[in-house]
Amino acid sequence: xxxxxxxxxxxxxxxxxxxxxxxxxxxxxxxxxxxxxxxxxxxxxxxxxxxxxxxxxxxxxxxxxxxxxxxxxxxxxxxxxxxxxxxxxxxxxxxxxxxxxxxxxxxxxxxxxxxxxxxxxxxxxxxxxxxxxxxxxxxxxxxxxxxxxxxxxxxxxxxxxxxxxxxxxxxxxxxxxxxxxxxxxxxxxxxxxxxxxxxxxxxxxxxxxxxxxxxxxxxxxxxxxxxxxxxxxxxxxxxxxxxxxxxxxxxxxxxxxxxxxxxxxxxxxxxxxxxxxxxxxxxxxxxxxxxxxxxxxxxxxxxxxxxxxxxxxxxxxxxxxxxxxxxxxxxxxxxxxxxxxxxxxxxxxxxxxxxxxxxxxxxxxxxxxxxxxxxxxxxxxxxxxxxxxxxxxxxxxxxxxxxxxxxxxxxxxxxxxxxxxxxxxxxxxxxxxxxxxxxxxxxxxxxxxxxxxxxxxxxxxxxxxxxxxxxxxxxxxxxxxxxxxxxxxxxxxxxxxxxxxxxxxxxxxxxxxxxxxxxxxxxxxxxxxxxxx
Amino acid sequence: xxxxxxxxxxxxxxxxxxxxxxxxxxxxxxxxxxxxxxxxxxxxxxxxxxxxxxxxxxxxxxxxxxxxxxxxxxxxxxxxxxxxxxxxxxxxxxxxxxxxxxxxxxxxxxxxxxxxxxxx
Numbered sequence: 001x002x003x004x005x006x007x008x009x010x011x012x013x014x015x016x017x018x019x020x021x022x023x024x025x026x027x028x029x030x031x032x033x034x035x036x037x038x039x040x041x042x043x044x045x046x047x048x049x050x051x052x053x054x055x056x057x058x059x060x061x062x063x064x065x066x067x068x069x070x071x072x073x074x075x076x077x078x079x080x081x082x083x084x085x086x087x088x089x090x091x092x093x094x095x096x097x098x099x100x101x102x103x104x105x106x107x108x109x110x111x112x113x114x115x116x117x118x119x120x121x122x123x124x125x126x127x128x129x130x131x132x133x134x135x136x137x138x139x140x141x142x143x144x145x146x147x148x149x150x151x152x153x154x155x156x157x158x159x160x161x162x163x164x165x166x167x168x169x170x171x172x173x174x175x176x177x178x179x180x181x182x183x184x185x186x187x188x189x190x191x192x193x194x195x196x197x198x199x200x201x202x203x204x205x206x207x208x209x210x211x212x213x214x215x216x217x218x219x220x221x222x223x224x225x226x227x228x229x230x231x232x233x234x235x236x237x238x239x240x241x242x243x244x245x246x247x248x249x250x251x252x253x254x255x256x257x258x259x260x261x262x263x264x265x266x267x268x269x270x271x272x273x274x275x276x277x278x279x280x281x282x283x284x285x286x287x288x289x290x291x292x293x294x295x296x297x298x299x300x301x302x303x304x305x306x307x308x309x310x311x312x313x314x315x316x317x318x319x320x321x322x323x324x325x326x327x328x329x330x331x332x333x334x335x336x337x338x339x340x341x342x343x344x345x346x347x348x349x350x351x352x353x354x355x356x357x358x359x360x361x362x363x364x365x366x367x368x369x370x371x372x373x374x375x376x377x378x379x380x381x382x383x384x385x386x387x388x389x390x391x392x393x394x395x396x397x398x399x400x401x402x403x404x405x406x407x408x409x410x411x412x413x414x415x416x417x418x419x420x421x422x423x424x425x426x427x428x429x430x431x432x433x434x435x436x437x438x439x440x441x442x443x444x445x446x447x448x449x450x451x452x453x454x455x456x457x458x459x460x461x462x463x464x465x466x467x468x469x470x471x472x473x474x475x476x477x478x479x480x481x482x483x484x485x486x487x488x489x490x491x492x493x494x495x496x497x498x499x500x501x502x503x504x505x506x507x508x509x510x511x512x513x514x515x516x517x518x519x520x521x522x523x524x525x526x527x528x529x530x531x532x533x
Numbered sequence: 534x535x536x537x538x539x540x541x542x543x544x545x546x547x548x549x550x551x552x553x554x555x556x557x558x559x560x561x562x563x564x565x566x567x568x569x570x571x572x573x574x575x576x577x578x579x580x581x582x583x584x585x586x587x588x589x590x591x592x593x594x595x596x597x598x599x600x601x602x603x604x605x606x607x608x609x610x611x612x613x614x615x616x617x618x619x620x621x622x623x624x625x626x627x628x629x630x631x632x633x634x635x636x637x638x639x640x641x642x643x644x645x646x647x648x649x650x651x652x653x
Contacts, residue, residue, distance in 0.1 A: 173551050173615045194611040197604050299597040336601070345536045346598060349605025356608065 006163060013160035018368045018390065020153040022397045023135075025361045027150065029401045031132035031202075032354030033125065035339055035347055038085045040125025043494045044412045046476040047119045050488065051081040051088055053111035055275070058089045059256040061114035065091060065107070066284070072096050075242065076281040078256070081111050083277045083296055085340070088117060121422040122412055128405070133206075136427060144213050147206075155203045161192055168193055184367040191360035198353040199360070205337035208330060237327070243290050243308050243317065246283040253281070253289055253311045262314045263293040263307055270319060272305060274298050281311055290317065300335040304328070365394045383448065391450050392442035399457035400437025402501070406464035407433040409498070413475045451516035458509035465502030469495035535593055536602070539586045543603065544610040546582030548629040549575045551614065560622045565633070583607075 033040065042048070053061070062078045070076055070093035077092035089111040094102040108117040135143040162168070172193060175186045192199065212219055212233075223229035235241045253259075256279070263276055274295035283289045289311040297303055304323030309316050323331045335341055339350045369391045376387040411429035415422055437457055444453035472495060473479025483491035551557050553575035558565045567575060583603070590606075591599035617625030 170554070170556065173547075173554075173557060173611070173618060175615045175619045177619055190612065190615055194615075195608040198608065299595050300601065301597050341598065342601070343594065343598070346594070346602045346605060349602065349609060353605055353608050356612065 006166075009160040009163040013157055013164050014368065016153050016160075017157045017364055020150045020157075021361055021365045022393055023146075023150050024154055025358060025365070025397055026135075026401060027132045027147065028354060028357045028361060029405065030128050032351060032358060033405065034129030034132055035342075035351045035354060037125030037129040038087070039490050039494065040128065042087055042490050043472075044122045044124045044409075045119040046472075046478050048088060048108070048117055049110070051111055053081070053089075055080055055082060055260070056257050058111035059260055061109055061111050062089060062091055063256045064114045065109055065116075066093060069093065069095060069105075069107075070284065072102060073284060074102070074246075074282070076279075076284055078279040078281075080275075080277050080279070082275055086277065120412075120417050123408075123423045123426050127423070127427060128408070133209075136431070141213075144210055148210055148214050151203055151206050155200075155207070158192075158196070158199055158203060162196075165189060165193070181367065181370045184363055184370050188360060188363040188367055191356045191363060195353045195356045195360075198350075199357055201336055202354075202357070205333045208333045209337060211330070242282040243292070244282065244288040247287045249287040250285055251287045251289065251312050253285055254314050259291050259309060259311060259314060260293075263291070263309060266309075266316055266319070267293075267295060267307060270321065272321065274305070276307075284311070287312065297335070297341045300341050301328070301332050303331040303335055303341075362398045365390075365398060369394060388445050389442075392445040392453075393438065395441030395445065395450065395453045395457060396434070396438030399454070399461055400434045400441070402505070403437055403457070403461040403464050404430045404433040406461065406468055406498070406501075409468045410464065410471055413471045451512065455509055455512045455516065458505050458512060462502045462505035462509055465498050465505060468498040468502075535589055539590045539602070540606045540610060542582050542586035542589070543606040544614060545629055546579045546586065547607070547610050547614050548626050549579035549582065551618065552626065552629060552633070553579065557618065557622075560618075561626070561630075565630075 051058075058080050059078075066073075066076050066078075070091075072095065073093040075093070077090075079086045079090040079092075081087055081089050089109040090106065091109055092104065092106045095105045097103050108119070109115070110117050133144070133147050134140055135146065138146070165171075171189065175190050176182055179186075207214070219230065219233050223233040254262075260276065260279070267274075267276070272295055274297075276293040277296045278294040280292040280294075281289065282292070291309045291311040293307040293309070295305045295307075302322045304320065304327070306318075306320045307316065308318045322328060339347060342350055369387065372387055376383045408426055408430040411426045415425055415429075419425060440457065441450075441453050444450060444456075469480050472491075473481070478486075478488065478491050480492065480495040483489075483495070552565065553567055553572045555566055555572075558567060586606070587599055587603050590602050594602055614625055623630065
């Protein structure tokens with residue numbers, strides 16, 4: 001610790017920052033990609049055709065499938081293909097297995113033909129998104145606690161950073177290029193300050209998201225310890241339970257199309273113009289059968305809109321325009337974090353802000369080594385172990401993670417379709433790539449060739465990203481040109497984004513190459529003496 | 534289209550904020566150094582443009598979404614402006630500099646016209 005408040009904060013900012021930076025960077029990269037999880041899902045399942053069916057046709061297909069396969073189900077869940085999160089009709093219900101037990105089934109249906117859609121086994125965008133709060137290869141609960149601790153450190157880093165950065169407004173637009181450590185500091189400050197509201201929001205709401213995991217005693221005080229108490233609490237809090245009990249007396253339900261029509265008319269009268277995208281039918285074909293409609297989310301403050309109707313008579317039983325009280329506050333915070341309400345433009349801005357978070361962490365990591373490089377080079381015993389380790393981890397993580405993402409996409413196209421645990425292997429490919437980049441970074445750092453490591457890794461990542469649209473064009477019928485001709489904009493944007501990422505990596509590689517030529521003669525001499533045995 | 538206009542207005546607003554700080558106007562030359570009054574006027578102009586862009590964004594998005602959008606737009610425009618200003622200050626501020634030049638010309642012309650009127 002240093003004397004003086006600001007110095008102490010600077011010390012805290014530097015050391016807490018570097019210790020958790022690698023995992024925070026992982027969380028930011030995967031979380032940023034999570035803003036386009038549904039689009040990544042769509043790209044990773046190229047067999048699925050684009051939905052062209054209307055809502056009415058989709059409802060008829062859903063009814064046909066559920067009447068046939070979901071007779072024994074306690075509830076039916078219908079997600080209509082009208083929102084970006086559900087490009088295809090998705091049905092959930094229970095079905096009896098060979099032992100006669102009810103098991104939950106989820107099926108993606110072609111809304112036009114009512115046929116079950118088959119696609120390759122893939123982790124998709126959901127896996128990337130989940131990794132940012134569940135990590136991987138470790139138990140989920142433990143991961144939640146780890147992520148909580150890292151998020152707390154992030155919040156600490158942000159707050160101490162605000163204290164340390166004396167001239168936030170005076171140096172709001174300052175960026176000095178080609179000035180060594182000052183440029184890295186400017187870059188770090190620029191990325192932090194410009195998107196500071198986003199960083200504060202995303203970190204705080206990230207903690208709020210796991211309130212009940214990190215502070216379980218409030219819950220335990222009323223519902224007791226153990227899984228049963230927890231289930232009771234969540235059923236009550238999220239109102240997961242069915243609004244009525246099944247009577248056991250059979251009855252004929254109104255067709256789904258008619259129920260949907262009634263619900264739309266009622267909601268329009270209530271001033272809610274959003275289309276219903278999710279329908280849950282509890283106790284289908286029972287006298288007490290009810291249909292619960294959930295309209296699409298239009299902004300962060302109206303989550304929890306719910307209309308309950310009798311599925312037999314079509315009468316409205318209850319209507320809730322949005323959550324109320326504390327639940328609403330929590331819901332607004334969570335919506336702000338997830339950005340589900342965001343339209344395309346806002347989503348891109350979320351993505352951009354997340355990307356800036358990644359750059360902020362990366363520049364902070366580089367700055368740490370940049371500031372200590374001269375001292376490390378002048379160390380008579382050679383470069384300290386801690387410096388080499390940090391630099392190796394920095395290189396392998398900053399460049400290795402984007403490369404791992406590119407390999408994850410490539411694995412989706414190149415792994416055999418019949419491979420057992422294919423989705424898992426996609427993720428294994430992701431982590432193997434990261435590990436390879438870490439080992440490569442470490443090796444070259446130990447040989448005092450960090451510049452070479454940076455250059456080679458950026459170049460390799462560039463090639464990997466540029467390969468994604470190419471391999472997509474070769475292995476599927478939905479290459480860039482074909483997608484353009486079919487106006488399939490999700491595919492077009494995905495391929496172009498990968499091309500852009502490849503070109504950015506290539507530009508960075510070139511930049512690294514040109515700066516490595518400008519290494520100071522003293523450093524070069526030092527490097528040379530370290531290299532010669 | 535309206536969102537594109539919003540982002541442009543945010544960018545112009547940030548340009549005005551930048552021009553209200555002598556630290557940055559030094560790179561442009563003495564003629565752009567703001568007086569105390571000019572500093573305040575440019576800052577007020579910046580806030581006004583941000584307010585107008587918030588209003589414009591709220592038309593298609595609604596108030597809550599517009600606020601989220603504007604914060605994102607400030608981030609995006611701010612980074613573009615900072616990087617652009619570093620590489621070529623005049624080009625980065627071109628739209629605002631043009632407006633300032635034109636308003637300066639109008640002001641000078643007005644003074645001349647008034648003087649001529651007084652003489653006649």
